Structure formats: structure tokens, C-alpha cells
Amino acid sequence: MKVCVLTLGCKMNEVESASLMRGLEERGHETTDELGRADLYLINTCAVTAEAERKSRQAVARVRKFNPSAPVVVLGCAAERDGEHFLGKDGVTLVLGAQNKGMALDLLEEKGLFRAEEREFSELPAPKRTRTRAFLRIQDGCNRFCSYCVIPYLRGRSRSRSAESILREAETCGAKEIVLTGVDVSSYRDGDLDLGGLLLKLSRLPARVRLGSLEEGIVTEPFLERMKEAGNVVPHFHLSLQSGSTDVLKAMNRRYTREEFLACCGKIYEYFPSAAITTDIIVGFPTETEEDFLQSLSIVKEAGFSRVHCFPYSARPGTAAAKRRDLPPCVKKERMGRLIAAAREAERNYLNAFLGREAVALFEADGGYTENYLRVYAAGAREGMLARVKLIRPEKDGAFAEIVEETE
Numbered sequence: 001m002k003v004c005v006l007t008l009g010c011k012m013n014e015v016e017s018a019s020l021m022r023g024l025e026e027r028g029h030e031t032t033d034e035l036g037r038a039d040l041y042l043i044n045t046c047a048v049t050a051e052a053e054r055k056s057r058q059a060v061a062r063v064r065k066f067n068p069s070a071p072v073v074v075l076g077c078a079a080e081r082d083g084e085h086f087l088g089k090d091g092v093t094l095v096l097g098a099q100n101k102g103m104a105l106d107l108l109e110e111k112g113l114f115r116a117e118e119r120e121f122s123e124l125p126a127p128k129r130t131r132t133r134a135f136l137r138i139q140d141g142c143n144r145f146c147s148y149c150v151i152p153y154l155r156g157r158s159r160s161r162s163a164e165s166i167l168r169e170a171e172t173c174g175a176k177e178i179v180l181t182g183v184d185v186s187s188y189r190d191g192d193l194d195l196g197g198l199l200l201k202l203s204r205l206p207a208r209v210r211l212g213s214l215e216e217g218i219v220t221e222p223f224l225e226r227m228k229e230a231g232n233v234v235p236h237f238h239l240s241l242q243s244g245s246t247d248v249l250k251a252m253n254r255r256y257t258r259e260e261f262l263a264c265c266g267k268i269y270e271y272f273p274s275a276a277i278t279t280d281i282i283v284g285f286p287t288e289t290e291e292d293f294l295q296s297l298s299i300v301k302e303a304g305f306s307r308v309h310c311f312p313y314s315a316r317p318g319t320a321a322a323k324r325r326d327l328p329p330c331v332k333k334e335r336m337g338r339l340i341a342a343a344r345e346a347e348r349n350y351l352n353a354f355l356g357r358e359a360v361a362l363f364e365a366d367g368g369y370t371e372n373y374l375r376v377y378a379a380g381a382r383e384g385m386l387a388r389v390k391l392i393r394p395e396k397d398g399a400f401a402e403i404v405e406e407t408e
């Protein structure tokens with residue numbers, strides 16, 4: 001049977017889809033992630049923004065054109081949030097939520113409906129694509145309840161995968177870079193073992209380790225010490241900021257101030273002077289005044305971000321922030337334009353500081369990434385190559401580089 005697995009949204013969804021594809025193949029099915037004719041469609045949806053949810057609904061409608069009689073299974077956050085919307089429409093035969101993906105394959109075989117509360121970490125098969133970079137799920141769910149976010153309601157409370165299971169997959173995946181992913185990686189805990197302890201356990205791997213999205217509170221001196229001690233953790237920190245204004249952060253139920261966030265960036269640069277700090281910023285939260293927005297604009301430069309993902313605020317039904325009056329779309333659009341320009345400038349500044357310098361890059365099919373997450377393109381690079389490179393000039397979304405020597 002040919003199964004088409006379509007994925008929308010975040011890295012977690014991508015990893016989980018890759019796991020499902022591997023599990024399907026182990027059960028003898030052919031899989032593809034490209035939209036086309038198939039005997040069964042699995043659509044892994046996203047609900048993080050209204051736009052993501054709209055695209056999820058569109059994807060369901062689109063697959064019907066390729067095979068109107070094939071069953072369609074919808075899973076993921078949009079399905080968890082509003083399963084009723086999908087069920088019975090556009091040939092949807094099964095709706096699974098975000099919390100029971102580990103049981104999806106068994107359920108597919110049974111062809112029954114299921115929607116259960118899951119409390120344990122849900123093990124999935126190792127993802128399908130692991131040659132160069134392997135994305136390892138180490139955690140799921142979130143306890144933080146930021147006022148704009150539906151994820152804790154959809155994915156449930158935080159739970160972690162056992163270190164033993166993580167090590168088993170990490171040691172056998174054969175990848176040269178392992179990316180630790182989760183909804184809230186910072187809250188990782190297996191008994192007494194926290195994220196820093198896990199990094200030390202992973203230090204024996206012949207692979208470099210990259211951390212997924214982190215929360216500011218994890219950046220303490222003991223944690224940074226352990227990163228250094230591990231020796232194979234790359235200096236890339238994706239720290240979700242969301243706003244540069246302390247007042248807005250408070251309304252968002254984020255647990256830090258602007259000053260605390262900046263202090264945390266300073267601490268990172270102290271330990272890792274060439275660290276890349278990437279971030280997410282929401283534009284146009286309902287309480288955001290022009291003054292608040294200017295604080296978001298100025299922190300982009302002040303924090304020295306190497307990349308900023310900007311999103312216009314969209315109310316997610318059921319969240320505390322959704323009860324507040326939304327800002328006019330034209331205000332959000334205008335602020336988005338200014339923030340994107342500031343983000344591009346910060347990205348250019350960060351890149352320029354590394355031109356003429358050497359770095360170690362791991363190449364994929366189309367370009368590679370340095371340890372500090374600069375995108376590089378080099379003549380003669382091939383997928384899976386780990387090489388010392390010299391960054392020459394800006395190119396596309398990163399830099400053109402010369403290969404100095406292949407390292408292994």
C-alpha cells in the first residue's frame with residue numbers, strides 16, 4: 001500500500017511524521033511525503049496559528065483531488081483542537097489527536113476512532129531520514145501555559161523520554177549531527193537527570209549535538225558549564241523571546257523580563273563568544289503598544305540575534321489572550337514590516353562578523369550548517385560531508401564558503 005504522509009507546522013511534527021513513515025515501511029508499506037496519488041493519506045496538522053490551521057484544512061481538501069476514494073487520516077494539533085471539523089468531511093475516515101501518535105499505526109490497522117488522554121511519553125519508531133542530521137524526540141507537552149498558546153491544551157503536560165531510549169536511538173542512528181527536539185526541551189527530566197545531565201551522557205557519541213528550542217530559564221552557569229564539558233554540543237541557542245517589552249511578556253505569561261533575557265544572552269556569549277542565538281518574536285499581541293513594539297525592535301540588535309522568526313499574533317480560541325481585543329490587522333502588518341527589516345539587518349551583521357573566518361560545516365543535499373547555524377554553500381560539497389570551511393561572501397540565505405579540508 002502506498003501511504004502519503006503530509007506534514008504541516010513545527011519540527012516536532014516533522015520528526016513524528018518521519019517516525020510514522022519508518023513504522024509504516026517496517027510494516028511493509030511504501031511511503032512518500034510528496035503530494036500525489038496514494039492509497040492512504042496521513043495529514044499531520046498544526047494549530048499554532050490561525051494560518052497554520054487554515055493550511056491544515058486546505059491540505060485535507062487537496063489530497064481528495066489525487067485519489068477521491070482513498071481514506072484520509074488527520075492527526076496532530078489542529079485535529080486535537082477541533083477534531084469535529086475534520087471528521088466525515090473531504091473523505092476523512094479517522095481523526096487522531098496530537099497526543100496519541102504513538103498508537104497511530106496500530107489504530108490505522110484497526111481502523112477505529114480513538115481519542116485518549118496520554119500521560120506517558122509516547123515512543124515512536126526512529127525517524128526515517130537520519131543520514132546526516134537526526135532529529136531525536138526527547139520530550140513532549142508543556143506546562144507553561146503562555147497566555148496566547150494552545151499547545152499545552154493539545155499536547156498535554158510535559159513528559160520526557162527515558163535517557164536509555166534516547167541513547168539507544170542516538171547510538172544507532174548513524175547521523176553526524178543529532179538535534180534534540182521537543183515542545184519544551186528545557187523541561188527535560190528523567191528521574192534526577194535534567195537536560196544538562198543528558199548532554200553529558202550524549203557526549204560519548206561520535207556526533208555533534210544541537211539543542212532544539214529552549215526557554216530562557218535553562219541558561220544558568222551550571223548548564224553552560226555542562227554544555228562545555230560535554231564538548232560535542234554546538235553553540236546554537238534557540239531562545240524563544242516573543243516580545244522585547246516586559247509588560248507584554250507579563251501579559252503573555254512568560255516568566256522573565258527584558259533585562260533577564262538580555263542578561264541570559266550576555267551569559268551565553270561569555271561562555272561561547274561565537275554563539276548563535278536565534279529567536280521567535282510575536283508581533284501585535286493585544287496589549288502591545290507602539291512603545292512596547294519599539295522595545296521588540298531594539299532588542300533584536302541589542303541581543304545580537306543571528307536569526308529572528310517573526311509572527312503576527314493570531315488569537316487561538318480557548319486561550320486566555322483570545323479574550324482580549326485584537327489589534328487592527330493594518331497595525332500588525334506595519335509592525336511586521338519594521339521587525340522583518342530589523343531582523344534581516346541583525347542577520348547580516350551576525351554573518352558579516354564571520355566572513356573570512358573558518359568554521360566546521362556539515363553538508364546536506366543543498367548546502368550545510370556551521371556549528372553556529374550559519375547556512376553555507378560550497379563547491380564540491382556533498383551530502384553527509386563534514387568539512388572545515390572558510391566563509392568567503394554572502395550567498396542566498398547564508399554564505400559562500402571554500403572547503404579547507406574534509407574532517408571525519
Ligand code: SF4
Binds near residue numbers: 145150151
Ligand atoms: S512554552 Fe509557551 S509558547 Fe511554548 S509550547 Fe509552552 S505554552 Fe506554548
